[in-house]
Amino acid sequence: MSNNFPTAIKSWAAGLLPNVRISFTSLLNTMGNYISGIGNQLITKGYTCAGSSNGTTAAMDGTNRCTVASGFAVRAANTTTAQSWLVVTDASGAQTLFAYVGASDDIARISFSPSGVFTVAGTATFTPTATDEQVFLTGVTLIGSTASADRVYTVWVDSTSKMWRSVIFRSSIPVGPLMGVELYDSSALSSPASAPVPSIGFAWGPVNLNSVNQIAAAYTANTTGALARITISSVATSVQLGQSIEQIGNSGLNNFEGQALNLNGGVPAICGIGLWSTGTLNSVFGKAGNRIDIYRSSDSQACGTLSPSKDWVFINANSSATAGGLLLPWDSSTTSCVTS
Numbered sequence: 001m002s003n004n005f006p007t008a009i010k011s012w013a014a015g016l017l018p019n020v021r022i023s024f025t026s027l028l029n030t031m032g033n034y035i036s037g038i039g040n041q042l043i044t045k046g047y048t049c050a051g052s053s054n055g056t057t058a059a060m061d062g063t064n065r066c067t068v069a070s071g072f073a074v075r076a077a078n079t080t081t082a083q084s085w086l087v088v089t090d091a092s093g094a095q096t097l098f099a100y101v102g103a104s105d106d107i108a109r110i111s112f113s114p115s116g117v118f119t120v121a122g123t124a125t126f127t128p129t130a131t132d133e134q135v136f137l138t139g140v141t142l143i144g145s146t147a148s149a150d151r152v153y154t155v156w157v158d159s160t161s162k163m164w165r166s167v168i169f170r171s172s173i174p175v176g177p178l179m180g181v182e183l184y185d186s187s188a189l190s191s192p193a194s195a196p197v198p199s200i201g202f203a204w205g206p207v208n209l210n211s212v213n214q215i216a217a218a219y220t221a222n223t224t225g226a227l228a229r230i231t232i233s234s235v236a237t238s239v240q241l242g243q244s245i246e247q248i249g250n251s252g253l254n255n256f257e258g259q260a261l262n263l264n265g266g267v268p269a270i271c272g273i274g275l276w277s278t279g280t281l282n283s284v285f286g287k288a289g290n291r292i293d294i295y296r297s298s299d300s301q302a303c304g305t306l307s308p309s310k311d312w313v314f315i316n317a318n319s320s321a322t323a324g325g326l327l328l329p330w331d332s333s334t335t336s337c338v339t340s
Contacts, residue, residue, distance in 0.1 A: 005312050005327070006270065008293050013331040015157030017041045022151045027105035030143050030151055032069030032084075034176075035098050035108065038155050038166050039066055039086045042096075046161030050087040050095060050118060051128070058124035060087065066098075075100045079109070079127035087118045087128060091161040094199045096181045099127045101138070106145045111135040112181045112201040114229045132236060134227040136201035137179060143168055144175025151175070154337050156328065158182075162199075163292070165328070172319040172338040173303055174206035177222070178326070184228075184275055186289040192233040198289065200241065200275070202226035209303075209316045210324045215296050218242040218278055226275060228288060240281045241288055244274040245296050268299035270327065295327040304338035306330055313337050 022033045043049055043064060051060030055074025058065075066072040066086045076083035078101065085099040093116040101109040113130035120128055143151055153168040165180030179202065186198035205223040208215070219225030219240035226241045273291040277284045300323040301314040311332045316325030319338075330337070 004270075005307050005309075006295060008311070008329045010163060010293050010329075011159040012156055012293070012329040014159060015041075015045045016329075016331045016334070017155040017157075018331065018334045018337055020153050020155075022153070024148060024150050027143065027145070027147055028073060028075070029069050031075075031100070031105055031108060032072040034143055034151070034153055034168060035072045035086065035100075036066050036068055037153065038164070039064065039072075039088060039098065041155045042088050042090075042157060042161075042164055045157040047088045047090050047157075047164075050089050050116075051120065052087065053083065053085045053125045055082050055084045055100075055125060058085070058120065060118070060120050060128070072098070072100060074125075075102060075105060075108075076127075077101070077103060080121070080123075082123070082125040083127065085127060089116055090164070090181070090199075092183070092197050092199060094162075094181060094197055095130070096164070096201075097128055097130075097133075101127060103139070104145070106141040106143050107139060108137070108142050109135065109139075110137040110142075110179065110201070110203075112199065114197045114199050132229050132238075134201050134229065134238060136227050137177065137203050137222055140177070140205070140222045142176040142179075144170050146170065146175075152338060156180075158293075165294075167315065169303075169338045173317055174209060174315070177203040177205050178209065178315065179203045183292060184226075184289045185292055188287040188289045189230070193286075194231050195228070195288070196231060197229075200226035200228045204326075207317055209326055210318070210322060215273070215324075215326065216243050216245045219280065228275075230284070230288060232284065237282050237284060239277050239284045239288065241275040241277055243291070244276055245271040268297055270298075271296045293329050297325055297327050298323060299325070301325065304336050306336070310334070 049064040054065040163182035
């Protein structure tokens with residue numbers, strides 16, 4: 001990788017939880033360790049626990065009952081059956097809900113409430129509800145469905161406690177989505193549109209971390225893009241956001257995959273990522289803003305490769321050098337993010 005990298009907008013190093021190994025015993029245990037690990041890191045780094053369920057006892061009472069794998073071990077086939085769940089609140093007031101709802105042990109349901117209004121269901125162990133809930137992951141594997149081999153995960157939390165993201169690896173490649181709830185730069189919005197809490201819930205499926213057409217694409221549930229709530233003419237509106245990068249002809253950065261740019265100091269192309277609504281949901285059209293501290297790179301690297309100063313990590317779907325992927329901030333010291 002070259003030395004020419006962006007300067008991160010947020011501070012991430014202190015909130016990075018890198019390279020956490022889950023020794024494989026079962027998919028149930030792996031899921032419990034992953035979600036409890038994310039929740040513990042968020043709470044340690046400034047989020048608050050709004051409430052939780054271990055499948056038997058549940059309340060929105062500020063108590064985290066999912067601090068270990070066994071606390072997040074009761075899976076339900078639907079939202080109206082007893083299950084483990086955890087709700088955390090960030091410093092913007094947005095809440096993330098992790099609910100163990102799925103057809104198999106590798107599946108869970110993750111959503112967020114921009115205004116932080118999750119409440120317990122009529123039966124407290126059922127999935128909590130929110131009037132502005134945005135479900136950005138449901139019905140797909142979070143940890144990979146193969147019932148063997150250790151997993152290694154990393155969690156990012158920014159220093160303002162308003163942004164989190166995570167990804168999990170098996171055999172040095174992602175097997176679950178890159179996912180999170182975080183702020184975006186909403187400066188593109190103008191009256192009558194505004195974002196009182198400019199947060200998104202997002203998921204990139206592991207196979208969608210390479211080519212331009214998978215990174216810059218229309219919103220697809222569980223796979224590409226993000227969900228948000230944007231106020232339009234005083235009405236809070238759910239919006240599906242696809243993503244964009246700089247476009248050259250009809251092929252975007254495909255012309256530059258693995259190519260050093262001799263007009264730019266011999267470095268690979270690194271582009272910011274925009275958020276656009278194409279009207280699929282609620283007839284909302286236009287640019288909502290830009291992603292923060294996540295970039296598209298045309299460099300040819302293996303997943304987990306660090307920049308020379310170790311302040312950025314290259315994430316794609318391959319353990320060998322492959323052109324195209326994402327750049328995420330790193331802590332300038334830890335050697336690798338896929339030590340599996």
